[in-house]
Amino acid sequence: xxxxxxLVFLVSMxxxxxxxxxxxxxxxxxxxxxxxxxxxxxxxxxIVPVPIIYLFARKVLEWGQKSKWKPFKNFCNFCLExxxxxxxxxxxxxxxxxxxxxxxxxxxxxxxxxxxTGTLAxxxxxxxxxxxxxxxxSGVVTAGLIMLLVSxxxxxxxxxx
Numbered sequence: 001x002x003x004x005x006x007l008v009f010l011v012s013m014x015x016x017x018x019x020x021x022x023x024x025x026x027x028x029x030x031x032x033x034x035x036x037x038x039x040x041x042x043x044x045x046x047i048v049p050v051p052i053i054y055l056f057a058r059k060v061l062e063w064g065q066k067s068k069w070k071p072f073k074n075f076c077n078f079c080l081e082x083x084x085x086x087x088x089x090x091x092x093x094x095x096x097x098x099x100x101x102x103x104x105x106x107x108x109x110x111x112x113x114x115x116x117t118g119t120l121a122x123x124x125x126x127x128x129x130x131x132x133x134x135x136x137x138s139g140v141v142t143a144g145l146i147m148l149l150v151s152x153x154x155x156x157x158x159x160x161x
Contacts, residue, residue, distance in 0.1 A: 004031040005041055012045030015116040019046040019144050020109045027151040035148060043144050046115050050136050053119040054129060061124075083124035091125065098127065099135040106139025109147055115140050 008031070012022035019042035026038040033041075064076030094101040106118040115136055122132040 001032075004033055005037075007031070008033070008038055008041045009045040012042040013049055016111075016114070018114045018116065019043065019140065020114060020147055022046075023144065023147040024151045027148075035152065039144055039148050042147075043140060046140050046144070047137055050115050050119050050140075051129075051133065053116060054123045054132060057120050058123045058126075079120075080124060083121055087121055087125040090121075099131045102127070102132065102135040103139045103142075106136055107142035107146075109143045109150075114143070 004026075008022050008026045011017060011025060012019040014021070022042040022045065023038055026033060026042070027035070031038075058080075061076045061080050064072055065080065067073040067076065090101060091098055102118050102122060105113050105121075106115055118136055118139065119132070122136070
């Protein structure tokens with residue numbers, strides 16, 4: 001039983017997979033865990049890295065810009081430049097609604113979005129920590145509920161198919 005819980009927890013912590021993958025995997029593999037437990041475990045696993053990413057991602061990338069190993073230095077420069085450029089564009093469009101935009105970015109479960117990416121962007125933009133955490137966690141909970149409903153086939157029942 002513990003390995004099943006750990007599987008869901010750890011998969012939900014993996015960047016790009018997150019709970020968007022952990023929930024369907026757990027439901028599809030029929031791990032014998034109640035659906036509510038899968039949701040809670042995946043939520044916790046997805047949320048645990050968020051404050052760590054926010055507090056340290058930018059610092060690690062800035063430190064990496066000073067690296068003597070060129071591929072790592074280039075990667076860090078690319079991430080910071082791309083993040084800053086995309087972030088500035090988002091700030092222009094969203095203005096005071098930047099935290100709502102962040103929530104939507106995390107909540108809508110499509111590839112390339114999620115807690116890792118949203119938190120990294122917030123960190124690069126130096127957004128307020130508390131407001132960022134509220135937006136990201138709310139987005140993760142929403143994405144988790146959507147993925148659970150999709151994994152259980154609720155949308156298939158509602159819309160036919």
